[in-house]
Amino acid sequence: MAELRLKNKVAIITGAGGGQGRAAALLFAREGAKIVASDWKAESGEQTAAQVRDAGGKAIHIAADVSASADVRRVIDEALQSYGRIDVLYNNAGVGYSSSLSMRDILKTPEEDWDRVLAINLKSVFLTCKYAIPEMIRTGGGSIINTSSIAALIGGEDAHAYTAAKGGMISLSRALAVEFGPKNIRVNCICPGVIDTPMVEPVVGPLKNANRPFRFSPIQRLGTPDDIAYCALYLASDESSFVTGAVFVIDGGVTAR
Ligand SMILES: NC(=O)c1ccc[n+]([C@@H]2O[C@H](COP(=O)([O-])OP(=O)(O)OC[C@H]3O[C@@H](n4cnc5c(N)ncnc54)[C@H](O)[C@@H]3O)[C@@H](O)[C@H]2O)c1
Incomplete structure (x- = not known):
């Protein structure tokens, strides 16, 4: 029988209460990981x-x-108390179209919304990495997975604060990959396309209800949380183990056009 792919690994997954985070928690656990959701x-x-x-x-x-900061510190501390180590840090939490914050162009974005989106979608990675990386170094390495977006790769008419945060995430991931590669810490980004989760319901809900192929992507369907979890x-x-500083685009071909 094949070995479990995450046997004995401890994985912290942020934003694990729904969508892609929950799918990853269930899949990682099936492959033997202990989950800090x-x-x-x-x-x-x-x-x-x-x-x-x-x-x-x-x-x-x-x-x-x-x-x-205090919340993130507590996540790291409680993960260590429960499981003794951190092998995987999956920075998946984020806010988008379903939040009450503005996802519009910069002219229509209140300054406080800009700050809040950047804090949740980018500063969060600074905080989790700041506190988790020393623990990964202590135990010989780890894998950090950051959820960016195709919004970081192509310009859009709206979601400018979101786009800036997701773009910053790619740059930060590359820098961390370079700095901590010698410590056996890998840092990679996933750029999901349009994935069927509550976050994009306000945008894709009407399209789904129209009951037509989703022509936005060449594969002609929405992505599923499992498409990303795999x-x-x-x-x-x-x-x-040889992959770091990389950007994985999982978008049904949207950005191939
Ligand atoms: N759904 C898409 O089409 C899509 C596309 C590209 C990128 N993404 C990214 O994928 C990630 C997962 O989103 P999803 O699609 O599963 O949406 P989702 O709304 O179902 O899940 C996001 C989760 O993050 C949590 N969260 C939000 N802010 C938080 C905070 N400050 N602290 C802790 N938890 C917080 C939410 O409660 C929720 O459970 C996000 O980073 C999102 O930006 C989504």
Whole structure:
């Protein structure tokens, strides 16, 4: 029988209460990882941890806001108390179209919304990496997976704060890959296309209801959370041990046009 792909690894997943984060938590656990499922929505995060446990896996939930330093510190501390090490840090939490914050062009974006989107979607990576990397160095290495977006690769009419945060994430990931590669810490980005989660429901909901092929992508469907989780699984596992500073575009071909 094949070895489990994440056997004995401990994975922190932020934004694990829904969408792509929950899919990754369930998949990673099936492949043998112990899951630290974090979300600022306590009930959804706990549901994810319970689903992992119900399926026979190991998981805890820690309620935390990824933009708050003290919360992030607590996630790292409690992960270490529970499981003793951190092998995988999956920075998946983010806000987008479904949030109350403006996702419009800069002329229509209030300054406080710009700051909040940048804090949740980019400063969060600074905080989690700042506190997790020393622990990864202590135990001999790790894999950091950052969820960027195709918005970082192509310009758009709206979502300018979001786009800036996701672009910054790619640049920061490359810099961290260079600095911490010698410590056996790999840092990669995933750029999802349009994935069927609550985040994009306000935008894609009407298209879905029209019951026509999704022509926005050459594959002509929306992505699923599992489409992304399988890429994250590869990056979390030792199968990708020569892969760092890379950007994985999982978008059904949208950016190939
Ligand atoms: N859905 C898409 O089409 C799409 C496309 C490109 C990139 N992304 C990115 O994928 C990631 C996952 O999003 P999703 O599609 O699963 O959406 P989602 O809304 O289902 O999941 C996001 C999760 O992050 C959590 N979260 C938000 N802000 C948080 C905070 N400050 N602290 C802790 N948790 C927080 C939410 O509660 C939610 O559970 C996000 O970073 C998003 O920007 C999504």
